Amino acid sequence: MSRKQHSASEFDAIVIGAGFSGLYMLYRLRELGLSTRVYEAGEGVGGTWYWNRYPGARCDTPSIHYSYSFSPDLEQEWEWPEKYPTQPEILRYLNHVADRFDLRRDIQFSTRVISAVYDNSTNRWTIQTHQGDQASARYCITAIGCLSAPNTPTFQGLDSFQGQVHHTARWPSEGVDFTGKQVGIIGTGSTGIQAIPQIVKQADHVTVFQRTPNYSIPARNRPLTSEEKASVKANYRKLRQTDRESPAGITLNFHRQSALEVTPEERQKKFDEAWAVGGTQMLSTFSDLDTNLEANTYLADFVRSKIATIVHNSERAKLLMPHDHPIGSKRICVDTEYYETYNRENVSLVDVRISPIEAITPTGLRTHNGEYKLDMIVFATGFDAMTGSLFKIDIRGKDGQALKEKWAGGPRTYLGLMTAGFPNLFIITGPGSPSVLSNMVVSIEQHVEWITDCMKYMLEHNFARLEPHVEAEASWVAHVNEVAHLTLYPLANSWYLGANIPGKLRVFMPYVGGVGNYRKKCQEIAEKGYEGFAFC
């Protein structure tokens, strides 16, 4: 690897994306003395938090955990006002980070990378942008997020609709005015569950088209007190350490007791206490909620009973009760007054599993059983997760092999970080890493630091190129599958398995083995001279 001055379009490293991953990667590559160019499709930094500006958008990982740990000064100077950060607050934070560390000068905004092609003879990656720019680098690092290829179902007649259509993941920066409008919302995942209670406050009427009801836990968001803020600032180092070593990248009270070991009264008490605290912590009330169906059903029944209590109309409550998957096997949702919203008069709920959407019409939407007149349609229909954002770029490795072809039978990576046949291509939070099953910022920092250390090792040993051995990759893929099948995750038709995208192969993509264990494994591999990787 060289540190020589390159021409304007030649770099040591190219990073795709300027969200949490891309910004930190750039920071570390600069420290290493590598010339770097970051390409970002958006007009500004933020990634996920740049695009997902829909009403109610908020992270359901508490703000003090969902932030960078690499700079103690940054930690001390930033104030998180609430328990859970809003999208504008996170975007403000990332803009602050970009300015504070002078990152913008190496980022080219409003530029979408359309291809990344490896040249065996020069050992360089050439990238092409949608504007026709071409640039090359020794290293190519994708920092494009796991949920950044929006899924818009291809309903017949969509183009004929005369009103406004918005996807939550491509929300206009100027906002949307729902005043006096008849709004249709398709989708009741985390996004829909956050957006619906906000949109109904403004719209004349909202019709929610629900295909699968989801389990949702109240967030119980609130302002952080000055005592809490001071205590966190005094204890950041310890808090970060426990986050890094924990199963989900966040310090939670993990209980070691099985839900089957306690009396029904004790179980109820624990569930009641967790419900009162709110948030995803509910899933760690007992040790076996994600592995034992009987234990899981106790919690699922508890949440169904809460829905029955909150929603006054019993038929509507029944429609909102999830019944086709274990709780937590699809991403658990966290809400503010989601179920309460269905007590309002200006909300209707349509079950599109019973009565499927047949077409979008010029004036609304038609299901099998009825016509709905709408001024606006909001798609909260999620993403082609994990592989979708990678496949949007034509990535080609040795001998011109396309990543899409190599992964036709499901994603194949070693540690979720690299894939054989694609030398010097690093994937931040790729399939096969804990990523979406964890606090993303903790997982991102771990990947960026591992990649940086690996590059440093290459510099020190004068290596120009690395890629995983096929055997190491195969055994990692097998391990990812094996641990997933020890849990209840594969029982749901979730985006973790690609089941939300018609025609997508059903393969469990993230690594459920836990952030702490995964970190240890990555560290051990590095300490053994990057076992399973080939250098030259």
Ligand code: N01
């Ligand atoms: O997407 P989803 P999301 N006809 O895929 C429905 C993260 N996130 O954007 O379940 C009718 O979960 C689909 O129905 P079904 C988080 O990791 C985090 O909500 O496939 N309906 C489902 O109801 C989350 O899991 C935060 O049957 C159709 C919905 O659309 C991930 O992002 C906030 C349909 C899509 O739900 C994705 O969440 C937001 C069709 N043809 C997001 N196609 C926080 O931190 C799809 N649907 C709080």
